[in-house]
Structure formats: structure tokens, C-alpha cells
Amino acid sequence: MIVARTDQVTRRYGDVLALDRVDLAVRAGELVGLLGPNGAGKSTLLNLLVGLRRPTSGRVELLGGDPRVPANRRAVGVTPQETGLPGTLRVGEVVDFVAAHYPDPLPRGELLDRFGLADLDRRQTGGLSGGQRRRLAVALAFVGRPRLVLLDEPTTGLDVEARRTLWDGIRHFHDAGGTVLLTSHYLEEIEALAQRVVVIGQGRVLADDTVVAVRGVVGIRRVSVVAGDLPALPNVVGTERADGRIHLLTTDADQLVRDLVGSGVPFRDLEVRPTSLEEAFLTITAVDGRPATS
Numbered sequence: 001m002i003v004a005r006t007d008q009v010t011r012r013y014g015d016v017l018a019l020d021r022v023d024l025a026v027r028a029g030e031l032v033g034l035l036g037p038n039g040a041g042k043s044t045l046l047n048l049l050v051g052l053r054r055p056t057s058g059r060v061e062l063l064g065g066d067p068r069v070p071a072n073r074r075a076v077g078v079t080p081q082e083t084g085l086p087g088t089l090r091v092g093e094v095v096d097f098v099a100a101h102y103p104d105p106l107p108r109g110e111l112l113d114r115f116g117l118a119d120l121d122r123r124q125t126g127g128l129s130g131g132q133r134r135r136l137a138v139a140l141a142f143v144g145r146p147r148l149v150l151l152d153e154p155t156t157g158l159d160v161e162a163r164r165t166l167w168d169g170i171r172h173f174h175d176a177g178g179t180v181l182l183t184s185h186y187l188e189e190i191e192a193l194a195q196r197v198v199v200i201g202q203g204r205v206l207a208d209d210t211v212v213a214v215r216g217v218v219g220i221r222r223v224s225v226v227a228g229d230l231p232a233l234p235n236v237v238g239t240e241r242a243d244g245r246i247h248l249l250t251t252d253a254d255q256l257v258r259d260l261v262g263s264g265v266p267f268r269d270l271e272v273r274p275t276s277l278e279e280a281f282l283t284i285t286a287v288d289g290r291p292a293t294s
């Protein structure tokens with residue numbers, strides 16, 4: 001069963017194309033990571049899924065209906081990228097306040113325990129550390145026993161231990177059958193939680209695959225030289241000519257350099273550097289299939 005879906009969704013903010021014909025389907029019980037750099041369109045996508053924004057074109061479906069209808073959002077928990085908590089309320093009071101909106105909320109103690117906040121029940125939220133505040137904000141998405149939880153960069157600003165505690169809370173929910181869609185800038189974060197990763201760049205879905213497959217692309221290096229035409233070389237997954245240089249994307253930079261030298265073709269100014277995730281996907285998408293000398 002599909003619990004969240006976008007069908008050819010485009011969203012513009014004036015001249016900015018934030019999402020460009022995005023297709024996404026999240027099935028019940030999945031834990032999906034949305035990966036992409038700043039401005040890729042991740043938050044926009046979450047906001048469309050929870051009905052906070054309308055698509056410019058295309059269709060969005062949440063739990064089988066229109067996300068803008070409140071009844072369809074009842075079984076959804078959300079933590080946006082930025083949240084505010086009333087500073088004078090105690091942690092327990094905030095949880096109780098949110099819980100009061102749901103017919104069968106999680107017991108307060110259980111929720112706080114799951115997110116490592118049990119000792120802070122009576123602390124005013126204004127006296128929490130940044131990391132504790134973030135964990136509470138994320139925990140609140142789970143109060144109403146949702147079927148689907150959407151988390152926008154849940155662990156930003158958390159130290160290693162706080163991040164681990166939060167991951168445990170998310171995992172617990174997922175192990176019990178819950179569905180999660182979360183955003184991150186880091187593959188490592190998604191790798192720790194999800195099997196499936198959707199890579200977004202410049203408003204487009206660049207990849208929708210297993211973490212293992214995406215990790216293969218992240219390992220790609222850019223070998224660039226100043227040269228005339230190059231022969232076709234093994235392990236080259238993309239080629240680009242720019243700024244008077246030939247850029248070769250490769251899964252094995254060491255071997256490619258050996259092959260370049262072995263080919264006897266004159267070249268100079270050799271450079272080898274890692275590609276960013278977005279760069280790797282964008283370049284491969286743009287030039288895949290063209291011969292190295294084009």
C-alpha cells in the first residue's frame with residue numbers, strides 16, 4: 001500500500017523552480033531517506049506531502065487522499081526543519097498538550113524514554129540544550145501513534161550520542177511497522193536508518209535506489225586533464241569538456257590514471273578529486289552514454 005505519493009509534481013516560487021516533475025511513492029512500512037544539498041527541494045517536497053503547500057502542477061496523495069484535507073493528515077506525524085517550543089512550559093506539559101489532540105496517544109513516559117528524555121520531564125523547555133530541544137521536537141511527531149512520520153533534517157545540530165538516541169527512537173517506530181520519510185544532507189545518516197534513498201538535486205529526482213547503489217555513485221572521482229582527444233577508456237562513467245579541460249568521472253581513479261599514461265596520449269595538468277553527491281548524479285545524468293571524445 002502506498003501511503004504518500006507525488007505524481008509529476010512541479011512547484012514554483014515565482015521564478016524559482018523548486019521541484020520539477022517529481023514522482024515519488026512511499027509504501028507502508030518503508031523507511032526512506034531524501035538526500036540532497038541545500039536548496040534541492042527536500043523541504044518543499046515534505047511541505048507538499050503534508051498539505052502545507054500546493055503543487056503548481058501534478059498530484060499529491062497522502063494516505064489515499066488529498067493532504068489538504070485535515071482528516072487525511074490525522075495519522076501523520078511531522079517535524080519541520082525549524083520548530084519553536086514555548087519556553088516556560090515543562091517538557092511533560094508540552095507532550096501532554098500535543099497528546100491531547102489525539103484519540104490514543106503514546107503514554108508520556110514511554111515517549112520520553114524512547115527519545116532519551118525521561119529525566120527531563122519536569123524541565124522547562126527554555127532550559128533544554130539545543131540537542132535536547134531538537135529531540136523533543138522530533139519525539140512530538142510520534143505522540144499520536146502515527147502511521148507515517150515525516151522528518152525534515154531531524155538530527156541537525158545534534159552531537160553523536162544525541163543523534164544515536166534519536167535514530168534509536170526512529171528505528172523503534174519503524175520496527176513496529178511505521179513508515180518514515182526523512183531528509184538529510186548526509187548519506188551516512190540515511191545509511192544508518194534506511195535501505196532506500198531518493199537523491200534530489202535542483203528539484204529533480206536524480207536517483208531512487210538502495211543505499212548500497214547510491215554509495216557506489218558517491219565513490220566516483222573526477223579525473224581531469226588538459227588534452228586533445230582521448231581514446232575510450234575503461235571505468236569511465238561520464239565525460240565532460242569544460243574550461244579547456246576534459247573531465248572523466250570514474251569508479252577507479254588509480255586505474256584510469258594508469259590507463260591514461262599507458263594510452264600514450266599527451267596530456268598535462270592532471271587533477272583527481274572527489275565529486276559531490278549532486279555533481280556525481282548530475283554529470284552522469286547529463287553525459288551518460290556519450291563517448292569520451294565528444
Ligand SMILES: Nc1ncnc2c1ncn2[C@@H]1O[C@H](COP(=O)(O)OP(=O)(O)OP(=O)(O)O)[C@@H](O)[C@H]1O
Binds near residue numbers: 036038042044
Ligand atoms: N517560500 C519560498 N519562496 C521563494 N523561494 C523558496 C521558498 N521556499 C523555498 N524556496 C526555494 O526553493 C528551492 C528549494 O528549497 P527547499 O527549502 O525545498 O530546499 P531543501 O532541499 O529543503 O534545502 P535545505 O537543505 O537547505 O533545507 C530553493 O531554491 C529555495 O530558495
